[in-house]
Amino acid sequence: MERRSFLKASAALGCAATITGCKTSSDDANVVPPKPPVVEEVQTWSACLVNCGSNCPVKVFSSDGVITRVETDHETTDEYGVNHQIRACARGRSLKQRTYAPDRLKTPMKRVGKRGEGKFVPISWDEAASTIASELQRIASEYGNKSILKHYGTGAYYGFSSSACFNRILNLNGGFLNIYGNYSWAQQNEAAAATGFSSTSGSNLLALKDSDLFIGLGYNPSEMRQSGSGEGYDFLNALQSNNNLEVIMIDPRYTDSMVGKEDQWLAIRPGTDAAFAEAVAYEMISSGWVDKHSKAFLDKFCVGYDKASLEQLITDFKASGDDSKLQYIPYIKPEDNYKDYILGEGKFVDKGARTPQWAAKVCGIPEAKIKTIATKIMNARAPFIVTGAGVNRHANGEQAMRACYMLSFLTGKVGQPGVSNGALPQQGSLSRSGLSGLANPVKEQISFFTWAEAIERGHEMTARNDGVRKTEDLDTPLGADVKAIFAINSNALINQHSDCNGTAKILEDDNKCELIVVCDCWMTPSAKFADILLPDTSWLESNDLVNDSYASGIMGYLVAMKAGIEPLWECKSMYDMCALIAEKMGKLGEYTEGKDEAAWLEELYQKTRTYSNNANAEPALPATYAEAQDIGVFRAFNGTAKLALDSYINGGKALGTPSGKVEIYSLSMALKGTEWNFNDKVKGDYITAIPQYQQTWEGYEDEDTKEDYPLQLVGFHTKGRTHSSYHNVPWLREAVEDAVWMNPIDAQARGLTQGVKVQVWNDRGTIELPVRVTPRVAPGVAALGQGAWYQPDTNRTGPSGHIVDVGGCINTLTRYQPSPLAKGNPQHTNRVQIAKA
Ligand SMILES: Nc1nc2c(c(=O)[nH]1)N[C@H]1C(S)=C(S)[C@@H](COP(=O)(O)OP(=O)(O)OC[C@H]3O[C@@H](n4cnc5c(=O)[nH]c(N)nc54)[C@H](O)[C@@H]3O)O[C@H]1N2
Numbered sequence: 001m002e003r004r005s006f007l008k009a010s011a012a013l014g015c016a017a018t019i020t021g022c023k024t025s026s027d028d029a030n031v032v033p034p035k036p037p038v039v040e041e042v043q044t045w046s047a048c049l050v051n052c053g054s055n056c057p058v059k060v061f062s063s064d065g066v067i068t069r070v071e072t073d074h075e076t077t078d079e080y081g082v083n084h085q086i087r088a089c090a091r092g093r094s095l096k097q098r099t100y101a102p103d104r105l106k107t108p109m110k111r112v113g114k115r116g117e118g119k120f121v122p123i124s125w126d127e128a129a130s131t132i133a134s135e136l137q138r139i140a141s142e143y144g145n146k147s148i149l150k151h152y153g154t155g156a157y158y159g160f161s162s163s164a165c166f167n168r169i170l171n172l173n174g175g176f177l178n179i180y181g182n183y184s185w186a187q188q189n190e191a192a193a194a195t196g197f198s199s200t201s202g203s204n205l206l207a208l209k210d211s212d213l214f215i216g217l218g219y220n221p222s223e224m225r226q227s228g229s230g231e232g233y234d235f236l237n238a239l240q241s242n243n244n245l246e247v248i249m250i251d252p253r254y255t256d257s258m259v260g261k262e263d264q265w266l267a268i269r270p271g272t273d274a275a276f277a278e279a280v281a282y283e284m285i286s287s288g289w290v291d292k293h294s295k296a297f298l299d300k301f302c303v304g305y306d307k308a309s310l311e312q313l314i315t316d317f318k319a320s321g322d323d324s325k326l327q328y329i330p331y332i333k334p335e336d337n338y339k340d341y342i343l344g345e346g347k348f349v350d351k352g353a354r355t356p357q358w359a360a361k362v363c364g365i366p367e368a369k370i371k372t373i374a375t376k377i378m379n380a381r382a383p384f385i386v387t388g389a390g391v392n393r394h395a396n397g398e399q400a401m402r403a404c405y406m407l408s409f410l411t412g413k414v415g416q417p418g419v420s421n422g423a424l425p426q427q428g429s430l431s432r433s434g435l436s437g438l439a440n441p442v443k444e445q446i447s448f449f450t451w452a453e454a455i456e457r458g459h460e461m462t463a464r465n466d467g468v469r470k471t472e473d474l475d476t477p478l479g480a481d482v483k484a485i486f487a488i489n490s491n492a493l494i495n496q497h498s499d500c501n502g503t504a505k506i507l508e509d510d511n512k513c514e515l516i517v518v519c520d521c522w523m524t525p526s527a528k529f530a531d532i533l534l535p536d537t538s539w540l541e542s543n544d545l546v547n548d549s550y551a552s553g554i555m556g557y558l559v560a561m562k563a564g565i566e567p568l569w570e571c572k573s574m575y576d577m578c579a580l581i582a583e584k585m586g587k588l589g590e591y592t593e594g595k596d597e598a599a600w601l602e603e604l605y606q607k608t609r610t611y612s613n614n615a616n617a618e619p620a621l622p623a624t625y626a627e628a629q630d631i632g633v634f635r636a637f638n639g640t641a642k643l644a645l646d647s648y649i650n651g652g653k654a655l656g657t658p659s660g661k662v663e664i665y666s667l668s669m670a671l672k673g674t675e676w677n678f679n680d681k682v683k684g685d686y687i688t689a690i691p692q693y694q695q696t697w698e699g700y701e702d703e704d705t706k707e708d709y710p711l712q713l714v715g716f717h718t719k720g721r722t723h724s725s726y727h728n729v730p731w732l733r734e735a736v737e738d739a740v741w742m743n744p745i746d747a748q749a750r751g752l753t754q755g756v757k758v759q760v761w762n763d764r765g766t767i768e769l770p771v772r773v774t775p776r777v778a779p780g781v782a783a784l785g786q787g788a789w790y791q792p793d794t795n796r797t798g799p800s801g802h803i804v805d806v807g808g809c810i811n812t813l814t815r816y817q818p819s820p821l822a823k824g825n826p827q828h829t830n831r832v833q834i835a836k837a
Pocket residue numbers: 050051152153154155156183184185393488489490491492493495496497519520521522524526536537538539715716717722723724725786787810811814827828
């Protein structure tokens with residue numbers, strides 16, 4: 001506020017004070033405040049649809065077709081568990097700024113300059129639609145449908161007018177190359193499935209009431225699940241309602257999930273959780289505790305703990321005569337068991353025991369502390385361990401997750417009240433029916449992360465070498481390079497994928513990938529790489545039906561969204577723009593199935609009404625969609641504690657693993673570890689059947705990069721954005737500083753003081769941004785919130801020899817190197833150097 005307006009405002013306040021009886025002698029009291037303009041506001045319900053795990057409802061106030069303000073839900077009681085409020089975080093509350101941001105895409109555009117240069121001219125919708133339709137037909141007939149890729153993208157969790165509209169037109173054109181996995185949980189999904197979990201979730205946070213020890217590894221719900229009804233709020237309430245709970249948090253950063261809520265913070269080095277977990281296991285096993293307390297549990301529910309269990313498995317599989325089991329026998333190696341590995345016995349004698357003394361040197365947590373934690377776990381009545389997905393987004397993410405999961409099983413208490421299995425907390429949800437993307441005639445799948453590699457060598461990618469799925473056999477090549485990309489509500493073309501500079505080089509060559517279509521609302525770094533740019537309507541301009549999304553905490557909800565304003569400029573909803581493309585393809589009838597937006601929403605709503613888990617929603621779902629839109633929000637809190645692996649351990653239902661049990665020794669990993677090809681030159685590129693700490697490229701112990709790049713750089717999901725979404729909102733840039741965190745010890749060694757501008761670099765690029773000197777990050781580690789927009793300053797080259805990214809995007813520094821099993825993104829594994837800019 002300028003000083004002058006501040007004085008005016010204080011004057012107005014002074015006046016108000018007189019009215020309420022407070023005598024003032026100041027002349028200011030005589031100033032008459034300006035009358036606020038009379039505006040007739042209309043209120044509608046919308047929602048924030050980013051990928052943060054929630055879809056918080058927001059109240060949109062508008063007047064004469066202009067949004068006047070955005071408020072959060074405060075319809076119900078604030079009492080936790082009584083269908084409480086779903087308060088939007090700072091991001092959702094800034095939606096007016098985001099909707100009217102100057103960089104909104106206003107018309108369809110086509111590229112005129114070099115690809116990636118960001119030069120466009122406006123075109124009509126007619127031209128955009130016919131170009132896309134004819135290019136789709138050309139590319140499919142020249143290169144085959146496997147050369148068309150719909151990119152990973154999570155910017156808008158619509159139910160109706162979602163990116164599924166693009167699936168419809170791509171499928172009506174004969175299909176497209178599928179992707180499996182995702183940037184969030186690739187390694188964790190594989191680790192959980194290999195171990196025997198049917199999903200990535202364990203007990204819910206309501207079960208914490210029965211626990212006496214909570215251990216969170218890379219678990220940060222207060223920052224990454226910020227919804228007012230989200231997991232962060234569940235966590236807070238769970239801690240507050242259990243006075244007997246000891247809370248230990250293990251993270252390279254002192255996160256907002258701590259700040260007083262924890263009893264102990266253990267600052268671990270990134271990528272070393274497996275070493276820590278193995279040392280805890282060593283204490284539990286070598287002391288004889290496991291033999292005494294949990295051997296019976298391990299024998300009954302798990303395979304691979306010791307040699308005898310694997311020998312027994314071979315006997316059982318032989319006796320079964322079942323081919324699906326017999327195929328694994330050659331891969332079962334009893335000498336590769338977990339107990340011998342941890343104790344350094346049998347086959348593992350040369351490797352040595354996984355002692356706390358060994359682990360302390362690797363993970364940075366002192367030996368004595370590791371021993372104390374082991375004792376606490378052994379003494380706990382009901383240990384509840386959670387491994388967050390930060391641990392999975394590493395070069396060795398699969399085995400890091402599995403190593404942490406083992407601790408719960410070693411206690412022999414999984415299935416008991418207050419105990420979890422090491423996975424993420426289970427969530428509640430209401431269900432909604434969404435628009436179908438239609439069936440895809442193409443069956444082959446590549447890992448989501450390997451798409452840019454598939455532009456260059458898709459034709460030769462195979463299952464054995466690259467993790468291609470649904471091919472004839474391990475060696476059948478995919479047979480097509482990626483020639484067309486549809487990046488729909490995605491900034492993963494550049495910003496969110498690894499190695500921005502390297503990816504930009506691949507994309508710049510329009511002889512390789514011949515068509516890039518981007519559909520977004522803003523001119524993002526990925527949008528700059530489009531050939532055709534399609535401007536979408538924003539959430540506040542949309543009618544839709546959404547649920548609470550996939551990780552919104554224990555309470556589930558539905559939001560019937562109603563457009564507060566008309567589509568701005570020439571923006572169209574994804575449903576409408578794809579209808580235009582379908583029309584040019586001659587497939588309009590198949591696309592619409594004869595329905596318009598209102599008819600679709602009514603149909604999806606009527607299906608949604610029939611779902612049994614929506615029956616307890618409050619208020620009850622009314623008869624028509626229009627009535628639902630007037631009410632806006634429907635919610636249901638299910639207050640039951642849910643236990644991990646309950647149906648297996650307490651209900652006798654077999655697990656989905658080949659053995660039907662918890663696989664400490666994973667049979668599918670044993671098979672892939674033997675049959676797949678790996679790259680000897682990539683440190684850590686191998687798969688073992690039991691979880692083992694893996695030294696990796698650019699890990700803490702990587703001698704090859706230690707000298708040039710002495711700091712480990714870990715990313716995190718910041719409050720200031722959801723990924724790259726909301727980066728262009730000035731309020732948020734002010735509220736949450738984008739700076740690289742550095743421990744005072746490392747800063748002093750480099751002569752860096754608070755707030756100075758630094759360069760952070762490695763072989764892949766250089767970024768420039770301020771430094772935040774803080775003991776909230778472990779020594780030897782730098783931390784940076786991910787998602788800032790890549791902004792190469794073409795006039796300057798950094799120490800890496802690349803153009804300096806003054807946007808400070810962490811992916812300018814991350815490496816494209818698929819992880820061994822999931823072929824997933826190792827974006828938290830990086831080494832860098834930092835110096836004053
Ligand atoms: N280094 C590093 N990189 C990471 C991660 C990390 O931890 N570290 N995390 C990874 C993870 S977990 C994920 S999930 C990915 C996320 O990567 P993305 O799925 O790309 O997510 P966002 O960055 O949110 O980008 C979404 C895009 O959708 C656009 N958008 C928003 N609303 C709308 C809309 O209504 N309509 C349309 N058409 N577009 C819209 C936004 O402007 C934005 O360009 O990033 C990954 N990248």
